[in-house]
Amino acid sequence: MSAPYDSISLGPFACAFGDLERKPADIADFDALWQAQSADVEFATMGCGSFRTMSGPVETYVLDCVRRLLDEHGAPAGAIDHVIFATSDACLEFLGRDFAVRILEAADLTNCVPTVLSFQQCCSSLAALRYACDLFADEDVSDVVVLTLDVTPRDDDRVRSFALFSDAVTGCVVSRGGSGPLRLVSTAVNVDHEGLLGRDSFLSRQQAAQGAFTKVFRDSGEELAGVTKVFPTNLYRPVTLFNATITGVHRDQLHFAEPLASYGHCGNGDWVINLVDYHTTVGIRSGETYLAQASAPGFFACGLLVGT
Known part of the structure; x- marks a missing residue:
């Protein structure tokens, strides 16, 4: 931005x-x-x-x-x-x-x-x-x-x-000019047309995800390796881990297991719920980078956040 x-x-x-x-x-x-x-x-x-x-x-x-x-x-x-x-x-x-x-x-x-x-x-x-x-x-x-x-x-x-x-x-x-703990640096939403039609494949999902990641890091000047935590969609655990793998996210970067256990999949709100849980238990730190991530049939989105 x-x-x-x-x-x-x-x-x-x-x-x-x-x-x-x-x-x-x-x-x-x-x-x-x-x-x-x-x-x-x-x-x-x-x-x-x-x-x-x-x-x-x-x-x-x-x-x-x-x-x-x-x-x-x-x-x-x-x-x-x-x-x-x-x-x-x-x-x-x-x-x-x-x-x-x-x-x-x-x-x-x-x-x-x-x-x-x-x-x-x-x-x-x-x-x-x-x-x-x-x-x-x-x-x-x-x-x-x-x-x-x-x-x-x-x-x-x-x-x-x-x-x-x-x-x-x-x-x-x-x-x-607010005092919130984060600011938004860049976002990206990619469409997987085959996924919209119910014909998605490993390749189509990977292309949508990697394309979104390429945009969000290119626009921000940051790198995935420097991201402290990723807040993903709370799907079936192996699927969430798979979605991380195809974009190069290490499983240690993910924060979702505890909210998933308690709340299941809350649609649009998953990344917010995971972020709030992390902020409550660990704390958002100034200068550190975080990634909000969402996936759905036909779409993949992410947003890079920086602690203030």
């Missing part, structure tokens, strides 16, 4: 998980569903012990996340200029046409312009982060909230190929 972005910070971050903690065995016919989606693969090796579901309307969890972000950021709701909702395609149909209006009104976001980013599945949140930074080309923009939300109403839809879906809302504040 160019010099004007140097003063833009990311943070605080917040996560609002579904309030019901459940076990995979709680899903009716779970073993059969898993085998139908991921044949000849033992679920026990996934690394997921529980997942979360929302017992109430998704707006409740979005508002909880927004209020915690604003409280920690120390800014009044009226100071937020934009809010960006990043979500997967499947969530759009049940959000409703007045979803953004309800959130803005309930959170008292009186000067806020809403935007929805989707159609890139679990990679939409990283596209939203880049879009948030681009909004600062307008000198009147000071604070932007980015929210990721992925919810699965039906239990039998939670069991997907190499993933167990969980419910969560995550968010961060992107601000000009």
